[in-house]
Amino acid sequence: MRVTLRFGRALREIYDHLGESMEVRLKEGATAKEALAAANLPEGACGLLLTDDRLCKIDEEVTHGQIITVLPPVSGG
Amino acid sequence: MYGYAGKILRVDLSAGKISHEPLTEELVDNYIGGRGFGAYYVYNEVPPGADPCGPDNRLVIASGPFAGVFLPSGAKTSISAKSPATGLYGDSNVGGHLAGELKYAGIDAIIVEGRTPVPSYLFIDDDRVEIRSATHLWGKGAIKTEEVLKEELGDEFQIATIGPAGENRVVFACINHDFGRQAGRCGMGAVMGSKNLKAIAVRGTQGVPVADMDGLKSVATVMFRELMQDPGLKIWQDLGLAQVTTWANSIAALPTRNFRENFYEDVNGLSGELMKETIVVGDKACFACPMATGKLCKASFRGKTVLVEGPEYETTALIGSNCALRSIEEVAFANYVCDELGLDTISAGNVVAFVMECFEKGIITKEDTGGIEAKFGSLDAFCDLAHLIARREGIGNILADGVAGASKAWGEESSRIAIHVKGLEWSGYESRGAPSMMLAYMTCDIGAHHNRAWSVTHDIAVGRDIIKGKAAKVVEFQHVRPLFDCFGVCRLQWVELGLPLEHYAKLYPVVTGMDDSWEDLLVKSERIWNLTRAFAVREREDFGRADDWPPARFYEEPVPDGPLAGFRITEDDLNTLLDEYYEARGWDENGRPKAETLIRLGLENVASELYKMGRIS
C-alpha cells in the first residue's frame, strides 16, 4: 500500500533529503513508525503526526492512501 | 530612526532622578535592541566586582525594533543585569504585551540604577514618569500585585512585578507580567527586589515609525498567511508547549528525579493531551501572535482552586518528572505557587528535586528540612519548600541561593548532583545522549539554559553518539536564536512552524531602513555573544574552561534505564566538544576570546581593557 507523508517546514530544514511530501510503500498492517522509517527518518526525529485533523499515534496502523503530516519536535522556546 | 521609539529612560532610584536620553545610532547599529542593549549597558555601566544585589547593578528592560509592530509576535522584552545566580551577565525575556507598550510610551529601554529607600513602583504614562510608593504592595504575591495595580491604574496599563521571592533576593526570583508570563531566568526578580522596586506600570499611546510601510505590510502579510495555513498551527493552539513532554520522554531527554534518569515511567499523567482534556479552560496569546501557546488552566490542591497560565514544557519537565509528580494538575498547582511567589519554575523544580535527592541519600534529614518529608513525588513538599525559599526561612534561606549555593553548604557529595552550569540551574533537556545539546548548555552565556542553541534535533539527525564536528552547529544556533531576543520578537514561529529566516531578514530593512544583510546581523549577534563572555572574563580572574563544565553526574553516571540505558558521555568527550567550540569561536584553550577575535568584531576597547588587565593575549 502507499501512504503520503507531508513534512512540516521546520523538519525539512533539519533533513535535507525531505521535500514537501513523499510517498512511501508499505506492507499491509504497517504502522506510522514504519512509514517514517521508510522515509529515512531516525527515531525521535518527529514530534507529532497529524492525519485528518487529528493526532496520529506512532504505533497506529496506517491505511492505503492515507496522508500523514509530520511535524518536527518542538523546542519549547 | 525607524523601528525605534528613539529614547532610553534612565531611572536613578537612589537620587529619585528620572531622565530621558536619546537612543544613539551607534548603539542601534552595533547592538540592535533587546538583549543587545542589555549586554551593552551591563558591560559598560556595571563596575567589575559590583554586588548583583547592590545599587551599582543595572536592570535593563529593553524591547527591539520588531516589538509592537504589525508583524507576527513582536512581543518580547529582554531584561538584563549582572545575575545574582551566576555573578556574570544574565538576561531573560518575557512575552505578553510589555514590549510594544514601552515603545508606544516612547521608550526603547529602561535603565534602572540605585535603590529607593522605600518600596516603590515605576509609573509610566507616555511622557509622564514617576517613582511612586509601593508600600501597600510590598509582601504581596506577584499576581495579586498585578491585580491591585490594574485596579488602581486601569486595565490598559501593562505591568511587570516581582513577588516575595524577588523582595527577598532569591537568586532565581523572576519578574512576572500579564498574570502568567515570566522573565524567569538569572534572578532578574532579585535584582529588581534589591532596588526596592516592586513593579513597573506602563501605558503608551504613541506610534512606532516604520521605514517602509508598504514593504512591511507585504512581508508581514505573507508571514501571517503562512502561519495561518501551516498544518501544525492548530496543534499549537490546542496543546501549546506542553506537547513536547511525551516526545522528550520518547527520545530519553526528559529530566527525571533530579536528572538521574531521562525517561519517566509516569509521563502519561503529564502529557499535553491529558492537560487539554482535564485542566485547560482557555487560550492566551502574546501581542499579535496567532499561535496562542499560553494555556489557562484550573488546578486544585489542599482545598484551594487556582487559575494559572501554564504549565508549559519546561515547567512540566522540571517540576513534573524531575520532582516525580504524577499528574499535570499537580504541576499546574505548583506552577501557580511559583508564579505568585515570583520563583522561576525551571530553577525551583531543580532546587526541590535536588533537595529530594539529598533527602533520599541521607545528605540531609528532616532536621534540616524543618520537618518536611522531602520525598520525590510530594506536592506538599514542593509547596512547603517553595514558600520557605521565597521568604528565606529555615532551609529556604540556603535554597534561595540555588543548587550551587546549597551544594556549597551541604558538601562534596551534594555538589556532584547539583545540576547547573555557572550557577544557573539546567533547563528541560537531559543531555547525556545529546552531545551538541550538552555543549549548548555548557557554553550558554547565561548558564545552563536551552534557548540559545536548542540542538538536540541535530544530535538525532547526525547521530547521538557522535562527538566530533558538533560544535559548529552550536555556534551557528548561538548566533541565530539570540537575534530574535535582539529584535524583540518571539522565535517560536521560526523554530516550531518553520517560518523561513528570509522573512526576518526582509523585515529588518523595511522596519528600520537599515541595509544590513542577514550575515551582517549574525555578526552583530556574535559581537553580543563575545561581549557577554568578555564581561565574565573581566569579572573573574579565574574565569575559564572550568566554568563551562557540566555537573559530575553527567559524565560519572551512565544513563540508568529507558531507551538510552547504559549510554554515557566521558570527560574526554566533553573536552573534545569544548576544544572544537573554542576554536570555532576564536577563543583560546581556556575559553577566553582572543584579542584578534574581539577586534574583528569591533570590540577594540574591550580587547584593550582585557589585555591591559592581563586577562587575554
Ligand code: SF4
Ligand atoms: S508563540 Fe507563545 S510565547 Fe511566542 S508570542 Fe505566541 S503566545 Fe507568546
